[in-house]
Amino acid sequence: MQRNYKYLLLRRMLVQQVKKWVYLVLGGFWTFLFAVGLCISLFGDDPAMKDMETRIIALVMLAISALVLWRGLLAAKVVALGPKYEAIFQMDRDGFVSLQELTRQTGRAPQKVLKELNLLFDRSCFTNCSYQRLENPGVFLGDAVLEDTPAGYVTVTCTACGATNRLKAGVTGACQVCGAPVQGLRQ
Numbered sequence: 001m002q003r004n005y006k007y008l009l010l011r012r013m014l015v016q017q018v019k020k021w022v023y024l025v026l027g028g029f030w031t032f033l034f035a036v037g038l039c040i041s042l043f044g045d046d047p048a049m050k051d052m053e054t055r056i057i058a059l060v061m062l063a064i065s066a067l068v069l070w071r072g073l074l075a076a077k078v079v080a081l082g083p084k085y086e087a088i089f090q091m092d093r094d095g096f097v098s099l100q101e102l103t104r105q106t107g108r109a110p111q112k113v114l115k116e117l118n119l120l121f122d123r124s125c126f127t128n129c130s131y132q133r134l135e136n137p138g139v140f141l142g143d144a145v146l147e148d149t150p151a152g153y154v155t156v157t158c159t160a161c162g163a164t165n166r167l168k169a170g171v172t173g174a175c176q177v178c179g180a181p182v183q184g185l186r187q
């Protein structure tokens with residue numbers, strides 16, 4: 001199978017990569033710091049640390065730090081998942097990657113796949129494709145563009161039975177209805 005089409009926006013992935021490390025390091029450090037502070041205030045012997053004000057401040061800061069850490073974990077998820085989904089898109093034959101296909105390819109439950117797609121598309125990680133969220137969820141891959149190397153998908157009519165097929169540009173495939181060979185040529 002040809003792998004000549006890019007779906008991942010590298011610029012967006014770079015942003016997520018930076019967010020991942022900044023949020024994980026800062027969030028992790030602050031979470032640790034304020035958790036220790038809260039423990040000292042609750043269980044320590046220093047009377048200056050044992051007032052209610054110190055505890056409230058430590059608790060609020062702990063919550064904010066945990067939120068930063070959580071955002072770092074989400075960015076890490078995006079960085080890890082983006083290339084996996086792109087690889088699945090690149091292997092697709094008909095230009096529509098259905099939820100069933102994604103479930104099979106990832107080995108994950110449909111609900112989990114939808115959650116991951118929501119995360120990736122909400123962060124605009126992809127290009128040359130669109131996400132259909134409601135009925136029959138899945139990802140439409142982009143149409144072929146005029147380039148030297150064929151890329152994307154074209155809609156072709158089978159010369160044997162007249163059925164409409166969608167397949168990768170420049171690739172010969174079999175008609176989904178009658179099995180006759182169809183060519184992915186721009187019409």
Ligand SMILES: [Zn+2]
Pocket residue numbers: 158159160161162163175176177178179180
């Ligand atoms: Zn046919």
